[in-house]
Amino acid sequence: MGNVRLPQHSFTNWLDVGPLAPHVDAFVQYRADRGYAKNSFATYVRSIDHFAQWIHRRRVDVCRIDESVLAEFLNEHLPSCRCDGVVQRHRPSLSAALGHLLVVLRARGVITPPVVSKAPVSEELRQYDEYMDHVRGLAPKTRESALRIVGRFLTSRFGDYVIDIPMVRPEHVRRFFAQEAKLYSKPASAGAVVAALRGYFRYRASLGDLVHGLIGALSYPANWQLASLPRTLTTEEVERLIGSLGQAGRCPMRRTAIVRCALDLGLRSGEVARLGLDDIDWRAGTITLRHTKGRREDVLPLPSTTGAAIAAYLKDERPKTRNRAVFVRHVAPRGEPAGPDLVRKTIRQAYARAGLPYTGSHLLRHTMANRLLACGSSLKEVADVLRHRSLNTTLIYAKLDSRKLVEVALPWPGSPS
Template identity: 50%
Template sequence: MKPTCLHPAKSNAPSFASFPAHITDELHRYDAYLRDVRGLAAETRKNRLRVVGLLLRDRFERCAIDFRKVRPDDVRQFLSAQLRAGGLASASHLAATLRSYLRYRTVCGDQPGKLSTVILNPVHWKLASLPRALKPEEVIRLLDAVAGARRWPKRSHVIVRLALDMGLRSSEIAHLMIRDIDWRAGTVTLRGTKSLRQDVMPLPMACGQALADYLQHERPATSHPAVFVRRVAGRDQPVTSTAIQKVIKRACRS
């Protein structure tokens, strides 16, 4: 079931007295998603909601929330301010929280791929050099780089697309199965996520086209259900998350 119309149980939700009413309403909806779809505990939800509330207040304190108006620089400046202030959260927690909220907005029908590039590699953030969003021409160069790869260019292209357009983690890409793609509905089901729940996400057209191209023209002939397969000791196995990370890193260096 696609969680686009969750109704929050406000009696059990955290209190957000410091935020305007329209932001509080958005936080209650996000809380319902974290609780009912992601299966997160109350304390984890509280921490994530606090961070998202601050981001929304920075951008929409005096106007209605329109996620289409959030720019990469808005996210970058927010991250910079929070890391400099210290005490609110570590870089990894900020990244996990914002990635979670971007996923929620994707499920709601937004396309936050351009924002995902800001938090693509959060582990080694430094205050003086926070990751910046890729410009459109840089995204094109990145995709051109993988398209020109000597080995498995279509596989590399779709892997980078899944990371950029849908914000999927390397482990989620590695564990993606053929059955998880609903071509008719235009969705991808993520199974075995950290919450141990199923997460249904819209499949952007560019991602869908790249997946179809890879599956039809480059994926090895195999009965294994994984989208990305390798042959080890004569047996087909899904690729590892480390292998996915190497593809993305190689593309960024090109």
């Protein structure tokens, strides 16, 4: 099997003589290229060995393997498995390994791509997603959230049957909202359901459907956006956080650079994850943000402390990889871009190391805005740095600007003027 040796087990014959034998080399190379650890690799090999034994006994042709075959193996065979040898029976490990097997088999053209559902609801959601993307210009996360809500609504009304919007009544919409609202801990959070349904009905109106009564069937829950103060780190907490960045642990340089990007530049977790090597102009001292929440490119000055943290990570800790992302994974799949979840996890771990009782990564963005105000920046300047489209979004930080609030505060009743 090339230059890659499989772990030696007494039950690996199925990988040599079973129906998957011609594709084992490709699977091994696929895993090796992504830098999986030896123990993880051995687990995946045992998982594929188990699956190979099962499809041989069931006489399943390799070309017929798809998600439904995997589901049958995991849901029907695994609970009552009597296969020979010390086979892998841990469902999460099997599911992960077989998911990668499908990727390899499809890349080699052995099996067909996944079938796109042509069910009425699925097709309707596909078309609506295209509308939100190309006409309204909504970000992927926003579209994904809206599609989940609209999909549940359409499924509850029509199931697998053809969608007939004129059959939808306002009471159907209100009843669905009442059920969905139970999923949210705060009433104001249920506003996402209202926004998703209204957006969908406006889309149907653009197609000529008479849905104006449906658009007005729901109102947004009461939500006073400026009623609370944005949470920020105190000066002492910022110092504790920065002081803890040099502590030993896994990927300390990456942790320092990520926290610096969020604290010094006010970047969102997704923006940190999407930073590319080509986005940094070291000579000009600038950084370009692409594919932001506002769907535009923004150029920001790169503070020296942030640039030094990124440079140290790139020089001394970042794994060798052809990927052009600044922050990449250090464990399998090694060298692949670090996603927003990894960025948020890194910031949570930084809080924990500093002994701070926080978990939200967006807290650093609020802290950065507060620090700008404390240094004398105007709300317009804060809005520009945070890249807010509307100054109204930045108004919540006005309540943190104690320097300006002192000038307009009225004397306390009964106190000397």
